[in-house]
Amino acid sequence: MPEGSVTELVLSRIRDIPDFPKPGVLFKDFTPLLADGEAFAAVIHDVAGRYAGQVDVVVGIEARGFIIGAAVAHHLGIGFVPVRKSGKLPGPSLREEYTLEYGSAVLEMHESALQPGQRVLVADDVLATGGTVAATCRLVERAGATVTGIDVVLELTFLGGREKVGDRPLYAIAPL
Numbered sequence: 001m002p003e004g005s006v007t008e009l010v011l012s013r014i015r016d017i018p019d020f021p022k023p024g025v026l027f028k029d030f031t032p033l034l035a036d037g038e039a040f041a042a043v044i045h046d047v048a049g050r051y052a053g054q055v056d057v058v059v060g061i062e063a064r065g066f067i068i069g070a071a072v073a074h075h076l077g078i079g080f081v082p083v084r085k086s087g088k089l090p091g092p093s094l095r096e097e098y099t100l101e102y103g104s105a106v107l108e109m110h111e112s113a114l115q116p117g118q119r120v121l122v123a124d125d126v127l128a129t130g131g132t133v134a135a136t137c138r139l140v141e142r143a144g145a146t147v148t149g150i151d152v153v154l155e156l157t158f159l160g161g162r163e164k165v166g167d168r169p170l171y172a173i174a175p176l
Contacts, residue, residue: 013036014032014154014174016028028156030064054149055076055119055121056120058076059083060080060083061124061136065124072123083107083139088108095108107132107136109140114144115145116145120147121149121150122147122149122150123151126156128156130161130164134165150165152170154175155174
């Protein structure tokens with residue numbers, strides 16, 4: 001696919017949902033992208049191509065990051081680790097509180113999910129204010145692993161989320 005076409009494909013398959021999950025929030029729905037097999041495959045191939053041979057495991061953020069992350073992990077032939085909302089994982093878990101554009105929450109990851117020194121790709125659908133991605137990176141690093149890359153489908157640049165990520169490598173297919 002020519003350069004830029006994955007970005008154009010993504011942007012053509014995203015729809016805006018106003019006032020979701022609460023008034024004043026413009027939700028970026030990427031379910032039309034998932035429903036289009038060619039577009040979804042293009043995104044997965046694009047992400048996987050950036051990290052082949054450079055990561056040992058993919059960490060996906062609940063819930064839409066599970067979709068992208070698991071597909072990328074499968075494509076690369078490596079493992080997938082879910083980062084979930086509080087109370088969803090059985091057994092001992094690391095916890096990290098974070099803020100997002102419409103409140104605050106807690107993320108969890110199994111204590112034994114990652115091994116020290118593993119190279120991790122963090123995958124999610126949207127980088128907004130950056131709180132969720134930053135909290136996930138802190139969980140990965142607390143487990144002794146290294147965030148080799150962060151890959152998101154959309155980045156809402158006007159919300160400044162990239163600042164919370166710090167100097168960790170971040171790639172957005174479609175920055176808005």
